[in-house]
Amino acid sequence: MTEHTTPTIPQDDATRKADSPHASTPLSGDAEPRPAAPSRPAGGKIPPAGNGKPGKTAGGRRPLALILAALALVIAVLLAIGVYIAARQQAHQQEAARAQLQASLDELNQAQQTQRQQYQESLAAQRQALDAARAQQAAQGRELEDLQNKLTAITGTNANTWLLSQADFLVKMAGRKLWSDRDVVTAGALLKSADASLAQMNDPSLTEARRAITEDIGTLAGVSQIDFDGIILKLNQLTNQVDNLRLADNDSDESPMDSDSGELSGSIQEWRQNLSKSWHNFMNDFITVRRRDTGAEPLLAPNQDVYLRENIRARLLVAAQSVPRHQNEIYQQSLDSVSTWVRAYFNADDANTRAFLSQLDALGQEDITMNLPDSLQSQPLLDKLMQTRVRNLLAQPAAPAAQGE
Template sequence: MTEHTTPTTPQEDATRAAEIPTSSSSAPGGTAAGTTKAKPASGATLPPGGKAKAVPGDKKPYGAILAAIAIILALLLAAALYMYGARQAKTQNALNQQLQSRVEALQQTQQQQQQQSQAALQQQGLALGAAQQLAATQARQLDELRDKVATISGSDANTWLLAQADFLVKQAGRKLWNDQDIVTAGALLKSADASLADMNDPSLMNVRRAITEDIAALSGVSQVDFDGIILKVNQLSNQVDNLRLADNDSDESPMDSDGGSELSGSVREWRQNLSKSWHNFMNDFITIRRRDTSAEPLLAPNQDIYLRENIRSRLLIAAQAVPRHQNEVYRQSLESVSTWVRAYFDADDANTRAFLAELDDLGQQNITMDVPAQLSSQPLLEKLVQTRVRNLLAQPSAATADAPAATPAGQGE
């Protein structure tokens, strides 16, 4: 690079050469780039034409370049900072918009939830109101029932004793006619009379007199030991295996025997022996026996098991007929057993005689009792209960008549 200057005088050149050119440039860090002093050589002369050559040690043009570079770098840095800031601002705006949209969505969701909660609260309020109204109605009905019970128990407490006596008399009738239990029926009648005695009401003397007559009538009924009869029948069933069968083939020979039918040992009498043998053969071909007693039924071999089981079944039927008071079934079963034992078993055996004696004794037992057809105290007590108890329960209380009709749930609003 060559700098063109205007021609000067020699004095001005000497003065300029004597000056120390100073070039300072500010580095980006704020320090001096450097200072260069150029001294003209001794005896130096200007070239012809008055032009001076450039000194190689002169740094002034480089300082300007560095300053320009520094300015450019500063501008680039400023532009970069501006772009970074703009980008950051744009990102921040996008984030703000997203946050704002989320906030709006949350607000809408919260509003919807609030609306739903309010609707649910309103429904719960309606249901709570209906439940409160129903509870109030039930409480009022309970109070009415308590008042009715208090009225019954407070004003006429003896009514409960009368109802209890009626129940006991009816239970006595059931035990008497269904089970024929005289003892339990009498105990129930005595309990009913005690309940009427606790009432201390002179108007009940005729009822108590009827109960006393019923108790006396039951006391005169003969008692039958049903359990003892059943035990005896079961004991006979256990003794069936001890019975011995009758032997019907004890006599198999003809009652009329011919003594002249014996064969002789002589050879000469062979004709007589042949005739006798022929007659004996023809006489034994068909055998006729004569008996003085009635014919007994024959029993096939190994059939006594079925006979004994049939006897046990008949005894079981008789035992079951005792608690049911089936007198005809009881007697028919025992008669069948007695007939079979006498027909098929040995009547001379001791076990058979004892068995038949027990059967005859049980056949004479009466398993039915002559119980009264009705209790004279039962219709009297039933009439009293109809008059005093049921009419009292059927009367509506004043609170029930004045109470408004209950409003159905959900229709009060």
């Protein structure tokens, strides 16, 4: 450190400064420290300082050390204040970061709690749906087991129930074929199949039902069999022969009742006879009297035979349609109309007309009605057997299913 030279100061100032030991020289960045002035004596006079020349004081190094110590202390205090302020700011920043982190953590926990709650609710709903599905599956399983037990009871333990059900079905089908389709042959075959099913059961209690089926078969065998298809084919053949019929000749003129000659004479002397003949010939053009020994034939224009033939075909078609429906009255009325028209408008002496009328009369002798029985004796008996043996068995609960429940 460079040593500074203290300038010479007056004695009074030095004495005054020395008297005030607590006085200190103000410090600044550019100012240099000054040594303390010697204290003034009690008499008010400043004692001479040696030889009167300026010089170093005895304690010249001590104020500088104090100044440096004070400066160091101030710097330390400032540093401590700065460190405290920095630590305070850092503490505030850490507290804000901690608060923000805590808020994020709270939000995350809240979100996790919400998700956990939703998951638990969804899991509870799925468990409820699973429990309902399991309950439904268990109920369906019990129903299926019940049906299987019933089926086993029907098929395994009592196979004759199937034969009885089959016989009942065949008898009902026989009734439908008999009354709906008028098919006696098929109805009889169905009844025979029903009797064969009952015979396989080998059950003496079914004797009454089999006797009723046998009586029904005998009743159907006594029904008259009519060839309905053959009748329809014959009617269609007559329809095709209508065009071969020849109309009757109604234009033949017979001689008048009087046989006198109507020719005029060439003699002048017979003018009276000629005048009378001319008068009669003139009057004959207005009124003509002819003798008819047979019935009057209807007049038909030559261009109207087409309508007549179409009407005959229409009546034959109606007769053919009434055959499968067993409408005997309509069938007979149609054939009678055709026979009347053919005899009235067509030549009865022609060979085609005679053959046509012969076939028509033969068809008119056919009776298309069927005397079918009103009911089958075996049907109510089989219904009673089905009620007592099959339907009651199906209505009873199965024993294994009841024990499982």
